[in-house]
Amino acid sequence: MDNAEVLRIRNDFPVLNQLVNGQPLVYLDSGATSQNPVSVIEAEQEFYEQRNAAVHRGAHHLAVEATEVFEDARQTIADFIGADYEETIWTSNATEGLNLLSYALSNAGLWAAQGRGDQRLRELAPGPGDEIVVTEMEHHANLIPWQELAFRTGATLRYIPIGDDGNLRMDQAGGIIGPRTKVLAFTHASNVLGIINPVKELAALGHAAGALVVLDACQSAPHLPLNVKALDVDFAVFSGHKMLAPTGIGVLHGRQELLDILPPFLTGGSMITTVTMERAEYLPAPQRFEAGTQRISQAVALAAAANYLTETGLDRIHAWEAGLGQRMVAGLESIPGIRVLGPAAGKERIGLAAFDVEGVHAHDVGQFLDSRGIAVRVGHHCAQPLHRRLGLTATTRASAYLYNTTDDVDRFLEAVAGVRAYFRA
Amino acid sequence: MSLDQLYQQIILDHSKARHGSGLAATEAPQGTSTGQSHQLNPVCGDEVTLRLAVQDGKVAQVAWDGAGCSISMASASVLSDLAEGMTVAELHDVIDSFREVLRSRGKVHADPELLGDAAAFEGVARYAARVKCAMISWVAAEDALNQAA
Numbered sequence: 313m314d315n316a317e318v319l320r321i322r323n324d325f326p327v328l329n330q331l332v333n334g335q336p337l338v339y340l341d342s343g344a345t346s347q348n349p350v351s352v353i354e355a356e357q358e359f360y361e362q363r364n365a366a367v368h369r370g371a372h373h374l375a376v377e378a379t380e381v382f383e384d385a386r387q388t389i390a391d392f393i394g395a396d397y398e399e400t401i402w403t404s405n406a407t408e409g410l411n412l413l414s415y416a417l418s419n420a421g422l423w424a425a426q427g428r429g430d431q432r433l434r435e436l437a438p439g440p441g442d443e444i445v446v447t448e449m450e451h452h453a454n455l456i457p458w459q460e461l462a463f464r465t466g467a468t469l470r471y472i473p474i475g476d477d478g479n480l481r482m483d484q485a486g487g488i489i490g491p492r493t494k495v496l497a498f499t500h501a502s503n504v505l506g507i508i509n510p511v512k513e514l515a516a517l518g519h520a521a522g523a524l525v526v527l528d529a530c531q532s533a534p535h536l537p538l539n540v541k542a543l544d545v546d547f548a549v550f551s552g553h554k555m556l557a558p559t560g561i562g563v564l565h566g567r568q569e570l571l572d573i574l575p576p577f578l579t580g581g582s583m584i585t586t587v588t589m590e591r592a593e594y595l596p597a598p599q600r601f602e603a604g605t606q607r608i609s610q611a612v613a614l615a616a617a618a619n620y621l622t623e624t625g626l627d628r629i630h631a632w633e634a635g636l637g638q639r640m641v642a643g644l645e646s647i648p649g650i651r652v653l654g655p656a657a658g659k660e661r662i663g664l665a666a667f668d669v670e671g672v673h674a675h676d677v678g679q680f681l682d683s684r685g686i687a688v689r690v691g692h693h694c695a696q697p698l699h700r701r702l703g704l705t706a707t708t709r710a711s712a713y714l715y716n717t718t719d720d721v722d723r724f725l726e727a728v729a730g731v732r733a734y735f736r737a
Numbered sequence: 738m739s740l741d742q743l744y745q746q747i748i749l750d751h752s753k754a755r756h757g758s759g760l761a762a763t764e765a766p767q768g769t770s771t772g773q774s775h776q777l778n779p780v781c782g783d784e785v786t787l788r789l790a791v792q793d794g795k796v797a798q799v800a801w802d803g804a805g806c807s808i809s810m811a812s813a814s815v816l817s818d819l820a821e822g823m824t825v826a827e828l829h830d831v832i833d834s835f836r837e838v839l840r841s842r843g844k845v846h847a848d849p850e851l852l853g854d855a856a857a858f859e860g861v862a863r864y865a866a867r868v869k870c871a872m873i874s875w876v877a878a879e880d881a882l883n884q885a886a
Binding site for chain 1: 739743744749752753782805807867870
């Protein structure tokens with residue numbers, strides 16, 4: 313990709329074409345939420361204008377058409393991550409996917425205790441003496457559900473620490489992941505550090521220990537080619553709104569043999585086979601985990617977003633964004649008083665950079681940049697333990713996507729260079 | 738609205754001067770009744786612990802520790818200057834007035850006679866995301882005042 317192609321891409325994103333505080337918008341907050349191309353907006357609109365109906369029920373024409381596009385969307389997303397159709401579950405977002413999984417695992421313990429379900433459930437369910445392992449760089453969404461799972465089950469939560477450069481202490485990982493580990497959950501790419509973790513290496517450690525391996529793909533699925541089979545993870549989650557789709561839709565991927573034996577989290581309509589007044593039997597995945605009327609139009613829109621990314625080419629998107637990330641870090645490092653979190657310029661990172669400005673709070677940095685039409689994220693980015701480890705409470709983060717040019721990065725850098733003088737730091 | 742209207746000179750000055758900061762190193766005057774309040778804004782991490790000492794119905798001392806953006810730190814500094822010497826009732830009136838201005842989205846103008854330097858925060862009211870930054874020490878002061886008085 314080059315700037316000329318990005319300028320053409322930008323024509324697909326109406327929201328980017330506006331002035332903010334009198335200056336052309338520079339949107340560098342896609343790590344928080346991304347913008348939608350016209351094709352995605354139209355996919356959702358077309359569904360409501362032509363096909364809206366409840367899926368999986370009703371014999372009428374619209375219901376059949378709605379079911380068809382809804383399930384086609386599932387296949388599109390399964391293909392997008394190299395998974396099978398049955399292994400692709402709709403959620404509201406990644407956070408819900410992780411909570412769903414953590415509750416299915418504690419329900420597994422409750423079922424096993426009463427002799428319900430597959431024999432293997434007893435092995436999957438964490439209990440006292442077992443361990444759940446995460447990392448020190450996790451987003452709260454991939455930390456707190458595991459804290460609560462440990463609380464509910466009596467298991468112990470442990471974590472792989474990071475070094476001063478932000479990288480996981482892989483030299484310690486082998487001593488932390490062991491026979492007691494039931495779940496190993498970690499992020500593919502850090503939303504703060506920009507680091508891409510060694511997924512295969514971690515997955516191998518987890519599987520050698522007999523643990524379930526859970527991948528937070530929120531910052532990878534939108535930005536680089538993702539194949540859950542090649543990475544050999546048991547579960548993966550991501551959110552649609554970070555990959556050109558609307559809010560309210562996300563995905564939980566799980567290996568089929570695991571999904572089909574795990575108890576559901578939410579129960580109700582659409583996920584059952586036989587119901588009596590006493591009890592119910594449940595469908596296999598994916599319906600097993602999709603109680604109630606689903607987010608149909610959002611699923612259709614997410615498939616349109618995946619198609620947009622696939623047609624553009626995730627290899628090319630990743631390469632372009634990695635270049636923008638390098639440009640950000642090299643530029644930031646040359647500004648006095650700026651400390652970039654994570655890898656230095658020249659080291660691998662995705663297209664984002666979080667940084668501290670000496671003597672100026674991140675909130676003030678964000679306000680200053682906004683006055684120049686530049687949108688960034690400020691705060692702890694839902695990673696308080698990571699910030700605490702690095703001796704900070706809040707940072708500023710710029711995160712790029714396929715619609716950002718090198719000019720966007722340069723305007724951002726030029727503005728950052730003026731921050732400390734304005735606030736007399 | 739320009740950035741300079743938000744970050745008025747008084748605010749930038751106070752964000753550096755931080756009058757009243759240094760709670761840990763400051764003893765409350767003898768014979769005073771004290772209240773102390775810790776406030777945290779989880780959105781941005783702004784944090785203030787403020788102690789207020791009252792004697793004979795008047796604010797004898799304000800001391801605080803905090804970390805946060807320039808608006809929150811300047812606001813605590815201005816509050817400290819303003820509150821000392823006021824009666825409990827006067828400080829309540831000032832806090833009520835400050836809150837009304839800040840929550841008005843720019844519709845209510847600050848009364849400089851009543852609010853003094855705190856009137857400089859009027860511009861913050863137009864930035865919904867920053868209102869809590871300006872309010873945090875004032876919420877702490879109100880809580881501490883209720884304890885002390």
